[in-house]
Amino acid sequence: MNIKDLDFSYPEHLVATERAETSRVLRVRAGQIEELSPFEALLAEFRAGDLLVLNDSRVLRRRVFTQSGLEILFLAPLDPEKTLWRVLCPSSRWKQGVLEKIPEGIELELVERGRTQVVRASSALQESYFETHGEMPLPPYIQKARGERHNRKSDLVQYQTAWARRDGSLAAPTASLHFTSEHLEILRRKGVRVETLTLHVGLGTFMPISVEDLNEHVMHSETVMVPPETWRAVLETHSQGGRVWALGTTVTRALESTALGLLDGSEKTGFAGATDLFIRPGYEWRVIDVLMTNFHQPRSTLYALVAAFAGLETVRKAYAWAIEREFRLFSYGDLSVWSR
Numbered sequence: 617m618n619i620k621d622l623d624f625s626y627p628e629h630l631v632a633t634e635r636a637e638t639s640r641v642l643r644v645r646a647g648q649i650e651e652l653s654p655f656e657a658l659l660a661e662f663r664a665g666d667l668l669v670l671n672d673s674r675v676l677r678r679r680v681f682t683q684s685g686l687e688i689l690f691l692a693p694l695d696p697e698k699t700l701w702r703v704l705c706p707s708s709r710w711k712q713g714v715l716e717k718i719p720e721g722i723e724l725e726l727v728e729r730g731r732t733q734v735v736r737a738s739s740a741l742q743e744s745y746f747e748t749h750g751e752m753p754l755p756p757y758i759q760k761a762r763g764e765r766h767n768r769k770s771d772l773v774q775y776q777t778a779w780a781r782r783d784g785s786l787a788a789p790t791a792s793l794h795f796t797s798e799h800l801e802i803l804r805r806k807g808v809r810v811e812t813l814t815l816h817v818g819l820g821t822f823m824p825i826s827v828e829d830l831n832e833h834v835m836h837s838e839t840v841m842v843p844p845e846t847w848r849a850v851l852e853t854h855s856q857g858g859r860v861w862a863l864g865t866t867v868t869r870a871l872e873s874t875a876l877g878l879l880d881g882s883e884k885t886g887f888a889g890a891t892d893l894f895i896r897p898g899y900e901w902r903v904i905d906v907l908m909t910n911f912h913q914p915r916s917t918l919y920a921l922v923a924a925f926a927g928l929e930t931v932r933k934a935y936a937w938a939i940e941r942e943f944r945l946f947s948y949g950d951l952s953v954w955s956r
């Protein structure tokens with residue numbers, strides 16, 4: 617499959633720059649496209665005996681600006697002292713031998729270039745440092761659409777899910793931004809089971825595809841933890857004729873990785889490890905019955921995942937339908953729900 621197969625165009629004004637009070641919902645079922653309205657109509661689609669699985673990862677404030685204006689996303693420490701870090705930054709603008717300064721007078725030396733980079737800090741960078749001086753790692757297309765490089769105060773709340781509790785993500789599991797704790801309570805009262813897992817969103821989710829042939833794309837690994845009660849709920853739901861609803865592509869990859877045996881563990885202890893699973897058209901589905909997810913950028917692994925679930929032609933038609941009706945796109949945008 618060629619990367620051009622995942623291409624589409626959209627008007628820039630549809631890129632959402634903040635969360636809406638109420639999300640629009642595009643539903644695609646057996647190839648039929650429609651809008652569910654109001655949002656609560658989506659909750660009526662759930663049946664007693666269904667299972668909803670959420671990602672409880674919490675987004676870290678790891679984006680820091682240097683005094684000269686360079687934007688650096690700190691991905692992970694590479695040494696116990698937390699002075700050596702893998703990062704994403706515009707290294708082409710970082711002159712050789714120049715030390716960049718970040719808050720508290722800390723100096724950074726660029727020691728490795730590439731698709732990701734490595735920097736050495738003059739002092740240890742603990743998580744408390746980023747909580748004080750860091751910003752939420754909003755996608756660049758939101759910054760572009762806003763015409764603003766820095767976070768708004770509202771992003772601290774808007775770019776975090778209602779049930780975020782395990783630190784580790786470098787981007788939000790954005791499908792969850794549409795739901796509140798009250799929505800979950802409504803579902804529970806209907807007899808829907810709600811369980812969580814953890815996938816810390818990293819490069820595997822948000823790095824663009826840079827090759828023409830999708831078979832040559834290498835996914836970065838992301839940390840996954842699936843509690844035993846969540847996996848038991850999956851098995852019980854299917855055995856009793858219920859449906860597994862995945863809230864987001866991260867939940868989807870975590871559950872499918874578990875089913876494929878890519879994680880360590882057992883039904884008794886739960887599963888944990890790292891996954892580099894790249895789901896694209898031709899994938900044989902094992903777990904997910906209904907996929908809820910945001911609209912995704914062209915030429916992305918996330919768009920490829922949706923195409924694998926619903927069929928590429930169906931996804932193309934649905935996206936064109938949604939764009940024509942001015943659905944809001946991407947991380948702060950509206951929701952799509954896919955059933956086969």
